[in-house]
Amino acid sequence: MIRALSITRSIHDWLYSSMSENMAYFIEMVLIAIVYLAIFAVAGLFLVLIERRVAAWFQLRIGPNRVGFQGLLQTMADALKLLSKELTGTEKADKFLYNLAPYFVIITALMALAVIPFTQDFQAFDINIGILFLIAISSIGVIGILLGGWSSNNKFALIGAMRSGVQTISYELSIGLSLLTMILITGSLQLSEIVEVQKSGWLIVQGHIPAIIAFMIYMIAGTAETNRAPFDMAEAESELGAGFHTEYSGMKFAYFFLAEFINMFIIAAIATTVFFGAWLSPFGITESIPILGVFWFLAKAMVLVFLMMWFRWTFPRLRVDQLLTLEWKYLLPLNLMNIVIMALIVWLNLTIQF
Amino acid sequence: MERIIFYSIALIMVVFAIASVTSRKMLRSVIYLLFVLCGVAGIYFLIDYNFLAAIQLTVYAGGIIVLIIFSVLLVHHIEMQLEIAKLSRQILTAVACMVGLGIFLTTIYSHEFNVVENSRTTTTADIGSKLLSYEAGGFILPFEVISVLLLAAMIGAIIIAKGAKLTGKNDKAL
Amino acid sequence: MSYFSDIYKGIKTLLTGMSVTGKYFLTSRKGAITQQYPDNRATLKMFDRFRGxxxxxxxxxxxxxxxxxxxxxxxxxxxxxxxxxxxxxxxxxxxxxxxxxxxxxxxxxxxxxxxxxxxxxxxxxxxxxxxxxxxxxxxxxxxxxxxxxxxxxxxxxx
Amino acid sequence: MDTTTIETNFRSEEYFINMGPQHPATHGVLRLLLTIDGEIIKKVEPDLGYIHRSIEKMCERDTYQQIVHLTDRMDYLSSNINNEAVCLTVENALELEVPDRVKVIRTIIGELTRISSHCLWWGVMGMDVGALTTYFYGFRDRELINDIFEETCGARLTMNYNVPGGLMFDIHPNFVKRTKDFIAHFKTKLPEYDKLLTHNVIFQKRTKGIGILTKEDAISFGASGPVGRASGYSCDVRKHHPYSALDKVKFQEALKTEGDTYARYLVRIQEMWESLSIIEQLIDNIPEGEYRVATNAVIKLPKGEFYQRVETARGELGVYIISDGVKSPYRLKFRSPGFSNLSLLNHIAVGGKIGDLVATMATLDLVIPDIDR
CATH class of the missing domain: 3.30.70.3270 (Alpha-Beta Plaits)
Structure with a gap:
């Protein structure tokens, strides 16, 4: 739980002193859940705004700049608009699964957020198999998309869901293997330990060439995992209308939408943690001020998020069979080769350490 | 606190297990099953078997369930419902289930369970070295046998997938 | 060997594409081609032959x-x-x-x-x-x- | 549901899907009835008529001056070329010789229209294969052309600048300067198009070897314009039956032999270069003189049949007029390029994936009012 930040410490003490242990425990859990929900909502809305502004700048436009200062409240207004919209649906849709699907997507995104080390001790759930947990959680998120596509009783949505399923199952391999490459250096799956190892140099520096290859594979697979262009097969608006969320409206659509952006942030956050030293400052310049770790973490994650946006607004979309070709013929063999090279490097002690 | 969590998870699992076998819509059954599996993972987390919990999520929830959903998606139309079985069969199944439950409960209640204080969590490194150890208590043989089995399954899958194409060469009509 | 040269060429063309959009991103401040229509009514001047x-x-x-x-x-x-x-x-x-x-x-x-x-x-x-x-x-x-x-x-x- | 229906559902592999009339990839209200097996297309059936306005029938009511403005609304992306086609038909029928100035201006504006249409196509092509940013870059350059048009004739899209006998009014004094500025600007932007899309490995994978149309099929389906030329069918009306000032300029007909989606893409890119060179050859020496020959207030065509074809941005547009000597045509028929190009779709898209269909349709460059009229 959140320990080092002194305010949380005092809240913790006060809770345990003023009521029974179970009650305090329960309240603490609720508090943390609320904190993470807040992070989730703010980050989601903020990322949507960033995406729209960045897209506008790539496309020689201005972007939203009316609501609030420089359009800062634009997504808030959009969320309010979506909240007030009618929740439509198709006839003969499987209503239970149709309503359930968005929550799958959003809850898995939220759960993944829990293990991310924003800074020293700012991590809700420092589990000893952190990376594995992230992979496990991300594999559940796809169920929401599959369900949403199937239960809307729409053929375009069904095709979108199928594509998404195929894509996510394939690219999970690459994500796992490229992270595994880095695990060879750290020797631990625990995220806090992975950060600890990087105090003697970020992993992308420590592992040099294979680490860079692993990073590239990770970014490609991560973009595919979040269903973003150029891998947005599940939505593919010029082919399928809106893909799996064709029949969703109002807040249920917004859940899918927000989850996409949170997933993008999570992918960037994992990359930051595993490749770029999480909250560690470059060359240790702000070692003495631990709270700046949040800044460094977010800055690095934002750069990677920007990279993914750059991909999205530049590249054409792949076709569904080319998507699988890319994974099974290019990324996977390269990844396996890369693991062997990395193992050799770790074995021969060729890693670069400061 | 842990007791409360355990009982709530157990309740969820029981409810959804019953829902899973009684639902007449196939995909809904699968989703109920998914909740049961997630509940199992929750219990693993509760007793600090993190690795097993994550594996449970990856393999069962993320892998098997997705595959089942996928096959349901391929063959199942949204309006299709499973038939209700005949009354005689229903009774037969209920009796069989009751007998099974009875056996389990008697076994569980007749055995004395000792409460062991869980002092340390199993790390991945421990599990890895256990899997590759060939000393007493090592799992190298089953581990290797399973990998051979998986390889065989993979080759079989490839052959089934390629089958149509291989015969297609001779058959012009295809 | 064409396998690796394909990868190299592919990545190169992708990066070239990214350089184009990246250039516009950096010069976006002066390069916006859209007009803030209802706001620019005062300065908006149609061509003299405009058919309104x-x-x-x-x-x-x-x-x-x-x-x-x-x-x-x-x-x-x-x-x-x-x-x-x-x-x-x-x-x-x-x-x-x-x-x-x-x-x-x-x-x-x-x-x-x-x-x-x-x-x-x-x-x-x-x-x-x-x-x-x-x-x-x-x-x-x-x-x-x-x-x-x-x-x-x-x-x-x- | 009983077991028999489950059996049939289980066995049916092909299913049917409605693409359109409201679908982002059909670029208008075109409805495609797709028969699909998984993602593979088994049959494409275009369903037309959602925006039919019976332009040809309306023409039988209108005078010849009035017909011109209706053609704006057919292929609205090459409206000026459509106008020119009607005017040329009427002028030929009246045996009216228009001044050189008119011919040159018509050609320049026609080529500008072609570039503007191809710019839009390029942007939309990128959007159809998933690169959304190209849309804005294409429109950025197209806006400059539209500005030229707006300054000269007052309208950006439905120009109606031609009248039988010449032009409605003279070009704007800024016309030459603006056009030259545009050429200089566009020459720096076209290589960017290549960097962004043409050379992109994903784009090439998406388009190469997709939707192949052989030369024989192109001829027998009546394909024209870039679609025909990408299959090696030399069908440029500007080259074979030059009209206006096109006999005075040198340009190359963009020809490719592959016949796939990528070839159609390349042909259009090359056509933009060729159009630029045509404009460059003409822009500096627009002859002085009248911009219009006086015609009767009520034009009456002699009895007979008249046909004129021009090359629009999409291909060959034919105007066929049967006149019985009164102020409106007895019958008027437009041979529109989009209609025959659309008829290819079932032939070339079958066997591809849904994504291929979208890419193929983008290179057919359909404008639905042109098909439906």
């Missing part, structure tokens, strides 16, 4: 140049123009003479083809610059172009 709507200019003494010859009405493909005319007594000569009562212009039917203006022998009608024509009731788009009490400019018919 048909207008009939009047001079300061409330006189127009339309003789009511109806050539525009005939030239219009859509029946946009309707001229209601009358025979009045000319003040100078005292003879009966054709003059317009109402020059009705149905903006909702106009396709801005310009044939009426092209065909007008006295240049009585011309293009206006207004393009903001949204109204709540389409009857508001039916306009009478000659102002009430307006007269024909002298010398036009000669």
């Amino acid at each position: 709507e048909v207008i009939m200019p009047h001079d300061e003494e409330n006189r127009h140049r339309c003789t009511g010859c109806q050539k525009c009405e005939i030239a219009c493909p859509n029946g946009t123009i309707e001229i209601i005319w009358d025979r009045g007594i000319d003040e100078e000569t005292g003879k009966k003479k054709k003059k317009i009562d109402k020059f009705v212009y149905h903006l909702s039917m106009c396709t801005m083809c310009g044939l009426c203006i092209d065909v007008c022998p006295t240049d009585a009608i011309e293009w206006g610059q207004n393009f903001e024509n949204s109204v709540y009731d389409r009857t508001a788009l039916t306009r009478v172009l000659n102002k009430p009490g307006s007269k024909l400019m002298p010398g036009v018919e000669d």
Whole structure:
């Protein structure tokens, strides 16, 4: 739980002193859940705004700049608009699964957020198999998309869901293997330990060439995992209308939408943690001020998020069979080769350490 | 606190297990099953078997369930419902289930369970070295046998997938 | 070996594409091609030949140049123009003479083809610059172009 | 549901899907009835008529001056070329010789129209294969052309600048300067198009070897324009039956032999370069003189049949007029390029994936009003 930040410490003490242990425990859990929900909502809305502004700048436009200062409240207004919209649906849709699907997507995104080390001790759930947990959680998120596509009783949505399923199952391999490459250096799956190892140099520096290859594979697979262009097969608006969320409206659509952006942030956050030293400052310049770790973490994650946006607004979309070709013929063999090279490097002690 | 969590998870699992076998819509059954599996993972987390919990999520929830959903998606139309079985069969199944439950409960209640204080969590490194150890208590043989089995399954899958194409060469009509 | 060269070439072309969009991203401050339309009304100037709507200019003494010859009405493909005319007594000569009562212009039917203006022998009608024509009731788009009490400019018919 | 229906559902592999009339990839209200097996297309059936306005029938009511403005609304992306086609037909029928100035201006504006149409196509092509940014880059350059048009004739899209006998009014004094500015600007932007899309490995994978149309099929389906030329069918009306000032300029007909989606893409890119060179050859020496020959206020064509074809941005547009000597045609028929190009779709898209269909349709460059009229 959140320990080092002194305010949380005092809240913790006060809770345990003023009521029974179970009650305090329960309240603490609720508090943390609320904190993470807040992070989730703010980050989601903020990322949507960033995406729209960045897209506008790539496309020689201005972007939203009316609501609030420089359009800062634009997504808030959009969320309010979506909240007030009618929740439509198709006839003969499987209503239970149709309503359930968005929550799958959003809850898995939220759960993944829990293990991310924003800074020293700012991590809700420092589990000893952190990376594995992230992979496990991300594999559940796809169920929401599959369900949403199937239960809307729409053929375009069904095709979108199928594509998404195929894509996510394939690219999970690459994500796992490229992270595994880095695990060879750290020797631990625990995220806090992975950060600890990087105090003697970020992993992308420590592992040099294979680490860079692993990073590239990770970014490609991560973009595919979040269903973003150029891998947005599940939505593919010029082919399928809106893909799996064709029949969703109002807040249920917004859940899918927000989850996409949170997933993008999570992918960037994992990359930051595993490749770029999480909250560690470059060359240790702000070692003495631990709270700046949040800044460094977010800055690095934002750069990677920007990279993914750059991909999205530049590249054409792949076709569904080319998507699988890319994974099974290019990324996977390269990844396996890369693991062997990395193992050799770790074995021969060729890693670069400061 | 842990007791409360355990009982709530157990309740969820029981409810959804019953829902899973009684639902007449196939995909809904699968989703109920998914909740049961997630509940199992929750219990693993509760007793600090993190690795097993994550594996449970990856393999069962993320892998098997997705595959089942996928096959349901391929063959199942949204309006299709499973038939209700005949009354005689229903009774037969209920009796069989009751007998099974009875056996389990008697076994569980007749055995004395000792409460062991869980002092340390199993790390991945421990599990890895256990899997590759060939000393007493090592799992190298089953581990290797399973990998051979998986390889065989993979080759079989490839052959089934390629089958149509291989015969297609001779058959012009295809 | 073509496997690896394919990968290399692929990545290179992707990076070239990214450099193009990246360049525009960096110069985005001055490069925006969109207009902030309702805000820039004051500075927004249409080209002088812009076809917004048909207008009939009047001079300061409330006189127009339309003789009511109806050539525009005939030239219009859509029946946009309707001229209601009358025979009045000319003040100078005292003879009966054709003059317009109402020059009705149905903006909702106009396709801005310009044939009426092209065909007008006295240049009585011309293009206006207004393009903001949204109204709540389409009857508001039916306009009478000659102002009430307006007269024909002298010398036009000669 | 009983067991028999489950059996049939289980066995049916092909299913049927409605693409359109409201679908982002059909670029208008075109409805495609797709028969699909998984993602593979088994049959494409275009369903037309959602925006039919019976332009040809309306022409039988209108005078020849009035017909011109209706053609704006057919292929609205090459409206000026459509206008020119009608005017040329009428002028030929009247045996009216228009001044050189008119011919040159018509050609320049026609080529500008072609570039503007191809710019839009390029942007939309990128959007159809998933690169959304190209849309804005294409429109950025297209806006400059539209500005030229707006300054000269007052309208950006439905221009109606041609009248039988010449032009409605003379070009704007800024026309030459603006056009030259545009050429200079566009020459720096076209290589960017290549960097962004043409050379992109994903784009090439998406388009190469997709939707192949052989030369024989191109001829027998009546394909024209870039679609025909990408299959090696030399069908440029500007080259074979030059009209206006096109006999005075030198340009190359963009020809490719592959016949796939990528070839159609390349042909259009090359056509933009060729159009630029045509404009460059003409822009500096627009002859002085009249911009219009006086015609009768009511044009009456002599009895007979008249046909004129021009090359629009999409291909060959034919105007066929039967006149019985009165002020409106007895019958008027437009041979529109989009209609025959659309008829290819079932032939070349079958066997591809849904994504291929979208890419193929993008290179057919359909404008639905042109097909439906």
